[in-house]
Amino acid sequence: MKLTSIKLCNFRSFYGTTPEMNLAGGDIHNTTIIHGNNGAGKTSLLNAFTWVLYEKFSAAFASTEQLVNKRAIAQTERGQAVECWVEVGWEHDVTRYRVKRSCRVYKNSTELEAGKTQLTMWVSGDDGKWNLPTQPPEDIINQILPASLHQYFFFDGERIEEIVRSDKKAEIAEATKIFLGVEIIERSITHLKGAKKSLETELTAIGDAETKQLLRQQEKIEREIDSITKRQSEIQQELEYQQTFKKETSNRLRELSAAKELQERRQNLESQKEANREELRKTREALKKVISARGYTVLLSDTTSQFRKLVDDFKQRGELTSGISREFINELLKSKRCICGADLNAGSHHHNNVQIWLERAGSSTVEETAIRMSAQVDEIDKQAIVFWEEVDREQVRIEQLRQTISQLESELDSIQERLRKDANEEISSLQKRLDEIETKIDELNREQGANQQRIAHLETEIDALSKQIAKQKLNEAKQVLAQRRINATQDAIERLTEVKNRQEKQFRLQLEKRVQEIFMEISVAPYIPKISDKYELTLVENTAGIEAPVAASTGENQILSLSFIASIIDRVREWSEKRKMMMLPDSSTFPIVMDSPFGSLDEISRRHIAQTIPKLANQLIVLVTKTQWRGEVEEEIAERIGREYVLTYYSSKPDCEQDYIELGGERYPLVRQSPNEFEYTEIIEVERG
DSSP states (O other): OEEEEEEEEEETTEEEEOOOEEOOOOSSSOEEEEEOOTTSSHHHHHHHHHHHHHSOOOTTOOOTTOOBOHHHHHTSOTTOEEEEEEEEEEEETTEEEEEEEEEEEEEOSSSEEEOOOEEEEEEEOTTSOEEOOSSOHHHHHHHHSOGGGGGGTEEEGGGGGGGGSGGGHHHHHHHHHHHHTHHHHHHHHHHHHHHHHHHHHHHHHHSOHHHHHHHHHHHHHHHHHHHHHHHHHHHHHHHHHHHHHHHHHHHHHHHSHHHHHHHHHHHHHHHHHHHHHHHHHHHHHHHHHHHHHHGGGGGGHHHHHHHHHHHHHHHHTTTTOSSSBHHHHHHHHHHTBOTTSOBOOTTSHHHHHHHHHHHHOBOHHHHHHHHHHHHHHHHHHHHHHHHHHHHHHHHHHHHHHHHHHHHHHHHHHHHHHHHHTOSSHHHHHHHHHHHHHHHHHHHHHHHHHHHHHHHHHHHHHHHHHHHHHHHSOOOSHHHHHHHHHHHHHHHHHHHHHHHHHHHHHHHHHHHHHHHHHHHHHHOOSOOEEEEOTTOOEEEEEOTTSSOEEOOOOHHHHHHHHHHHHHHHHHHHHHHHHHHOSSOOTTTTOOEEEEESTTTTOOHHHHHHHHHHHHHHSSEEEEEEOHHHHTTHHHHHHGGGEEEEEEEEEEEOSTTOOOEEEEETTEEEEEEEEOSSSOOEEEEEEOOOO
C-alpha cells in the first residue's frame, strides 16, 4: 500500500473542502512532512487516515463523536444537514484505489442528530476508468493492511510507549497470527474438531454398547475442558486488569512525597525478586537437563563393576592374554604351512604342536571389544563424577537464590508493614488497597494453576479413552471406516497444532532479535529488549551477569515501542511477499504515518530516530511541531523530503500571538488571527527550490 493523496471536508478543524494533499512515495524522496503547532490539527489528520480506512481513532483523539467542523455546523440553517468526509487514495499491486468515508449531522431545533457513516470505494481499471469494486470495501482494505495491524502503521508518537503496556500483549499476540497464517491453521483445527465430533456422533449411532459408553465419557470430559478453558480466559483477563490496577495504585503511592523513597525501594526490590525468580527457574531447568542427559550414569555403577570383574576373570583364565590370537593360528592351519616354513599336514607332529596353541590363544575380537568397552566404562564412571559435581553446583545455586528471594521478601514485607501503619491515611489506604490487589492476584493465580492441572489430567483421560475406543473390536465395515476417519482427523489436529506452536515460537524469537537490533541502533542505553512467551515487551540489563528488569523511562519506552513497530513492519513485508501470487513491484510496500514521534526524547535519541525512521517503511508521513522539527531532525530527514505542507491554525482568540516557520528560505504562517469568531485550519503546500 502506497498512499497517494488525502482530501478532507469539514473534518474536525478543517473547514470546507481542503486542497488535495499529494503524498511523497519515491525511492529516495519517500517522506512527507506536515508542520503544525499543537492544536492545529495534526492528530486530526492522523485520525482522518484511520477513520476513512478502519473507522477507528487513536487514544489521544478526544470527542470522537464530534467529527463535523463546528463552523460548518454553526453556518448551517436548522433542519439542514452538514456533510463531513475524508477521501484517501493509494496504490497497491499496480492497482489504484480511492476510498471515501462520509457522515452527516442534522441540525434540528434543539440538538444535533448524527447519521450513519458511509464508505465508498473506487478501483481503477486497465482502461484508466474508475469502477466500483466487486467485493465489500472493508474486505479489500483488510486484505491489503488488516485492521488489527493499523496501529503499527498509523500512530501517535507521544503515546507510542503504550505499546509496551502489559494490557497490550493480547493485541500483539492476536496481530502475530496474521503474519504467520496462524489464523488459517486455527480455523482448520476448529473445522477438524467439528468434523471429528460429527464422526464420533456417527460412531455412537452405529457402534456397540461399550464403544457408545466410551464416546459418551469422552464427550463429557471434552465439555468440562471447554468450560475450564473458558474460565481460564476470564481469569487471564482479570489478572491483566488487576496488574494494571496494581501498577496505577503503586504509581499513585510513589507520587506521594512521604512514601516516594519507600515505594521506589520496594519497586527496586520487586525487580530484583523477579530477576532472581527467573534465574531460579533457569537454574532448575538446567538441573533437569543435567539429570536428563547424565543421570543414567550413576545407575550404572553396579553394571560397570560387574563388567570389570568379568574382564579380570577372562584375564586370569588366559582368555584375554596378549600375544598370538586364535584367528592367526587358524589361518596357519588352514594354509597348512607354519611361519617357519614347516608343513602343517593333519596328524603330523608340527600340526599337533600348532593345534595345542589354538587352545591356549585368546580371541583378538574379544580382546579388542573388551578394550573398547573398558574405555567406554571408564568414561561412564567419569561422567558420573561430573554429573554429581554439576548437580551439586546447580543445587547450591538454587539454595543461594532461594535465600536471596527469602531476604528480598522479608524486606518487602517490612516495607509493606511500614506503609500499612503510616500515619498518613492516604498512604496506609493505598497500601491496604495494594494488599487487596495482591490477594486477588494470588487467588487468581492459584485457581489458574489448579485449572491447568485439571485440564492436563482430563486430557490424559481423553487420550486413554481414545486409545480404548481405537482398540474396540469393530465388526461392521461402517464402524471400522468411522474409527479410521476419527483417528486420521485426530492425527491431523495434532500435527497442525504442532505446526502452529512451532511457527509462533519461531516468529517470536525472530521478532525479538529484530527489536534488539533496532533498539541498539537507536538507544545509547546498554539495555536488551525481551519479548516473553505472552508477548510482554520489556527491557533488561545484564551488567552483573544476571538479567534484571529495567524501570525504563518514558523516552526509553518510546524507543522500545518504535523498535517494536519497525520489527512488525519487517515481518509484514515478509508476510506480504509470501502471500502474493505474482511478482508484483509494490505488494510489499507499506506506509508509516507518525504524529509527533520525537516527544520525550533527548538530542541523541532524536538524531538516531531521525536517521532510522525513513528506513523503516517505503513511505513516511511525519506530523511535527516547529520545535520537534528544528535541529538534528531536520538535518537528518531534509534530503528525503518529497512533499511538505504547513497547517495554518486560525485562532478565534482576540489578539492571539501569531507564529511562523521558515522552510526553504520562505516564511509560512503557523498561527494567524481568525477573520471571524471561528477557529479552523488551512493546508498550505511548501514550495522548495
